[in-house]
Amino acid sequence: MPMKVWIDISNAPQVHFFKNVIRRLEREGHEVVVSARSFGAIEPLLSNAGIPYTLVGQHGGAEREGKLMAYSERVSELTRFVSKNDPDIALFKHSVEAPRVAYGLDMPSLCVLDNEHAIAQNKLMLPISQRVIAPEAISIEDIMSFGVEEDQIRHFKGFCELAHIHDFLPSVDVLNEFELSEDDPIAVLRPEPVMANYYHGDPSQSIVSSLLPVLDGFNCIVFPRTPQQAEMFSKLGAIVPSRCIDALSLINFSDLVISAGGSMNREAVALLKPAISTYPEKLLSITSYMVENGIKSHSCDPAEIKSHVDDLVNNAGYLNRLRRVLRAMENPIDVIVEELEAVALPRQ
Structure with missing residues (x-):
């Protein structure tokens, strides 16, 4: 059964990471809606990749007050975006706003983690994410320290950037x-x-x-x-x-x-x-x-x-x-699609 996946993109490398996830999902008959914040090269990269998106919020800068203001405004805007689009599941990578919105709207969520040092982000994000995908280089103990149960974690052998180069053809x-x-x-x-x-x-x-x-x-x-x-x-x-x-x-x-x-x-x-x-x-x-x-x-x-x-x-x-x-490494795209289907489809 097709599912509707909401993907939130919060920095430029995530465009490379998610573009091939999006293509795989669409090839398999699923629908994808994308939100992105205004930050760095996100917008031109999404446009160059031919990915339709809705711009929601912006980066709050380097200071705490700005980050907090941008967070609260973006949560509010994303709530309206998600309520309008009614997806089955949320997928994100180090977004602090997406899990808050998904949790508040009782929507299953899948978080991709590859930076255990982003303490503030992880404390906001991981305890309210339903599933966490992470490279096996990050220990179970480190992930659980942010309030995640062991059975919520899916380790994979490799690193996220392997998804960036999937089907990649360089241009001179x-x-x-x-x-x-x-x-x-x-x-x-x-x-x-x-x-x-x-x-x-x-x-x-x-x-x-x-x-x-x-x-x-x-x-x-x-x-x-x-x-x-x-x-x-x-x-x-x-x-x-x-x-x-x-x-x-x-x-x-x-x-x-x-x-x-x-x-x-x-x-x-x-x-x-x-x-x-x-x-x-x-x-x-x-x-x-x-x-x-x-x-x-x-x-x-x-x-x-x-x-x-x-x-x-x-x-x-x-x-x-x-x-x-x-x-010897796994393709993270395979892992993500498998987890999305395991979490979202039984709820339909």
Whole structure:
């Protein structure tokens, strides 16, 4: 029996994550309605992917008061959106508003979790989510610490960004935007997540500023978090995209990715590219898992990072290890669709 699935999208990487879930659900005859908040590149990415959506609310900024105001306003707006569309089940990834609305309207919900350090989000989200899907790198105990029962958890072997590259076909057009070719050495960089409530570093400082001089042999393309960062990195000689671009294709044609965030590094791993994490605080469980299995490196020292770059780029042994580890992993899309059907269909 067909089901109607509501998907809430709260940041740009989730567009890549959910687009193939949406396509799978629609191929199987299910209906999908999508809500999205105004934040970063969400809107152009959804439009580029051809996904119909309703814009509901916006990001509250870096301060607590703004986050709380945006949360309360968005819960109210989503309640009207959901009441109008009447879905059978809610699906979201680190959205704090969607589970509150689903719980309040007595609707089953499925939460995808891959950041156990987002304490505030997880405390708001997990206790009222019916089911939680998470990479097995995050321990049962860590998930249960947020008020989840063990039988609510579905572990899968792998990481969420494997869904981003499902059926992915890279386009060389992205290189033309920067007047680059496939033969040019390219490094993709991403600074610290300064807008996130779990990050405690100085938002005016970034390791990217120290890395650009040691990567002088590469065309360095930086994806800033703020307009201030964009201006700073441009002055240091980096290429800074002026609009939303096809970042997955860019990663595919790059030689490596160095990021203080999570998604872009994991996308690089999924695309068989060297990835180096420069996150300066406690590592996520999935990052530690990747480092321990030799498929990603971590360092906050520019000289050591340069050494990692020299070791990893064009390293056949590293590439073979990456392929071997990835072959043993599950497709998260399969897991999500299976869980949606298990939760929603019996209620119809």
